[in-house]
């Protein structure tokens with residue numbers, strides 16, 4: 319490993335030069351005396367575990383927060399970034415991790431935010447803006463998104479692409495992509511890869527945050543690793559092996575990535591959850607499956623193939639139009655999340671930060687809410703027992719015990735997701751519906767989640783597990799079903815699970831169907 323702390327090239331060609339920058343939130347030093355630089359036209363990855371300080375750095379560059387000390391130079395000039403507007407004026411555009419759309423506004427109105435079509439010419443100006451946005455989206459290959467659709471009706475991946483498109487269409491000199499691929503998979507990731515190549519070809523500097531090393535390798539020529547707010551290394555990405563990078567991110571050697579499946583796994587225990595010919599008013603068509611105690615049933619599929627509806631239907635959140643759900647092998651209606659929880663089913667949803675947590679409440683209150691009765695002593699809550707129990711789950715998830723008292727909103731994006739998962743571990747349900755549970759989660763904690771899932775299944779729990787990261791399905795699932803065009807196109811046994819088999823079925827390859835039929 320040839321880690322270097324020196325600037326990679328001369329000052330004149332630097333887009334961003336960060337020198338001794340420190341930023342604290344109360345007692346937390348989110349960025350601690352950090353110095354490094356990024357050259358013009360480069361594509362630079364910012365890496366680090368959850369809470370390492372990546373988003374804080376993005377917020378400093380976006381003018382959302384100001385440094386306590388240190389300096390930031392942009393294109394050779396000292397820049398005091400006082401507000402997002404100021405940062406925009408200097409050529410910085412950001413696609414934020416917490417997408418910034420207003421959900422009940424249309425695509426068009428969101429694309430115009432925060433500036434709007436404010437010209438006194440009113441309609442005329444708006445019509446021009448409409449044409450401009452429509453053309454801009456078409457140029458980026460997003461011409462099929464309806465401008466009048468309310469953003470809340472769009473899939474998370476489409477919202478993410480709009481967040482990126484809005485930043486790109488403002489012709490930035492520096493494009494900041496904060497975990498922009500965490501909601502993307504398959505061809506959507508390729509879409510972003512092509513976009514990065516085109517942006518760089520026109521001289522734009524790209525800063526890319528991702529927890530997926532393969533993307534960093536594909537998209538970025540230089541990397542910076544942060545840990546605990548401190549700068550660890552900056553160098554050409556080719557200088558580091560994956561092992562070097564993981565070691566620097568975690569600050570320790572990593573154990574085996576995936577826990578072993580139990581040897582000679584039987585077909586599983588009794589059916590706990592299933593469906594027969596289930597359809598919804600959304601995308602699901604005639605899906606039948608059977609989830610057994612003690613197994614991890616993987617779910618694969620490109621965005622929008624019906625898998626999300628299946629998860630929502632199992633949690634009482636979809637409009638079922640045909641077929642039946644089954645609990646313990648008998649037909650059952652699950653008409654609300656409350657009924658699902660009562661039946662022992664938990665869901666870690668896709669959009670955990672808004673659907674999974676109350677950001678103003680502490681991690682303790684968030685985690686104990688579904689099981690508060692367990693801590694009730696007469697009219698009172700036994701807060702000591704509550705704290706001890708939640709504390710143990712936080713330890714298992716490697717979440718700082720500060721989460722017991724601190725509001726969830728003060729944690730980094732990844733740590734908020736970990737709190738959302740801790741909440742459902744505590745609930746000790748018999749069925750866990752995990753919708754892309756490791757999205758936005760750092761490598762060390764991913765390991766932890768894999769082990770928790772396996773332990774949970776080995777103890778008799780049943781897991782339905784969708785992932786946009788195909789290797790997770792290959793190594794964790796006891797078998798997998800693949801969605802295509804609203805239905806289950808293939809079911810693949812553990813022995814036959816491979817990235818190729820899953821991808822082929824996910825792309826609707828006829829060969830996959832033949833295999834299934836054989």
Ligand SMILES: Nc1ncnc2c1ncn2[C@@H]1O[C@H](COP(=O)(O)OP(=O)(O)OP(=O)(O)O)[C@@H](O)[C@H]1O
Pocket residue numbers: 343344346347348366367368369370371372373374375415727728729730731732733758
């Ligand atoms: N608004 C806030 N108030 C208090 N503390 C905060 C706030 N925002 C971030 N922090 C703290 O600053 C540290 C760095 O957080 P940051 O969001 O920059 O991490 P990150 O590297 O982006 O993590 P992730 O991969 O989880 O998104 C964390 O300890 C976090 O708890």
